[in-house]
Amino acid sequence: MKIAFLIYDRFTALDIIGPYEVLHGLPDVELQFVAKQAGPVMVDSGAFALVAPYSFADMSRADVLVVPGSLATMEAAADRELTEWVRQIHAHTRWTTSVCSGALILGEAGLLQGLQATTHWMTLPFLERLGAEARPHERIVHQGKIITAAGVSAGIDMALYLVGQIAGPERAEAIQLQIEYDPQPPFQAGHTSKARPDVQALAQRELMRAALTARESWALMRLLGRSFVSNLKNRRLSFKIEEAAQS
């Protein structure tokens, strides 16, 4: 079973690493990180890049697709090459999934038409425009072969649910134990129905600020050319992918 983890510029790391760490526990899976071009892809904070070994051109089929969100999902969702690839992969998947604002990418690819779906609480209003019915009180929404999850950390719950569907509850429980997923949040503000109004206002302001900061550092990186530039230090990291010599 081939599992494709899509990444794109300024993706949110936990959106994809949560499901990856869970699905990693399935037996006989190939875990394939894929981006428009193979190579390093910067996360939203700019703190590090993740190196995708596969490009869109390398991969035309996958059994499971995981689409993460980001602080710049709108731009990813407006990228025709990206949504076209998602549509093409979806045509043959057993499961197509999204985490957080990744649902907007599925929506722009035309996959949520007439379906119930969920996404990060900040992006819920966009679901309706994409023809989907928002389910703001559900952490995971399963419709046919599509599963959408709520914000960021919800990808862990979604992936455990998916393992249950693919391999049964015993395997899902073993993976839950492997990653010791026995959550004990020290606060109780993880959903808009639980967080106080001042906390909600602060969270909203901070997300807006982070999205703007990400946009600015991105603009700077673009200005500096196509090479990958760390925005943290005055260093340039360059990458090259070549065919390895046959042994």
Place this chain on the structure above:
Amino acid sequence: MKIAFLIYDRFTALDIIGPYEVLHGLPDVELQFVAKQAGPVMVDSGAFALVAPYSFADMSRADVLVVPGSLATMEAAADRELTEWVRQIHAHTRWTTSVCSGALILGEAGLLQGLQATTHWMTLPFLERLGAEARPHERIVHQGKIITAAGVSAGIDMALYLVGQIAGPERAEAIQLQIEYDPQPPFQAGHTSKARPDVQALAQRELMRAALTARESWALMRLLGRSFVSNLKNRRLSFKIEEAAQS
């Protein structure tokens, strides 16, 4: 405030990405991913590399240190250069933290002597040998400026607790809402006290198998030389870090 995220060969991605995604929400922080050498560091599954912009030599001080676990923590913990760097950073931190088997690295660095601590359930027996008192039923153990967390996903709870300590509960709650951390695991097997015996046996077997597989692909990569080699495809990814031209 400078936060150092240590990564090393075959680290477990969620161990470090969980705390990173939470601490990312603190205002005025520098998030610095650091490895023995700057550049790509492979995760335990071999599915991708994460690019660290900083080397040990680049960083001699940090306010917060986060040490992840891995399927090969014993080897990291036996690396004198690594434990010496951890000890040196710890000397000036406000907080020194570990997730999962990362506690064994703190232990080998001599930081857990006489302290209570926790770690992944599989590595709990090693804590005593390192002079610490294991707390198998606690998800987070806070002792002075050291906080240890249980396996993999426990880093999210630990980091939220740490944000509460650093910036107060309102900020921690806002971050919890930003990452929509309102966990709803579809199964209840996340702790050894909750998982059935057959599930525990399966989880243990699978972790042993994964550790062996990681060791084998690592041996292969070593054999192929110091360059970073993707073990997924017959491709070679090479990396170069150079000073960027001053603008």
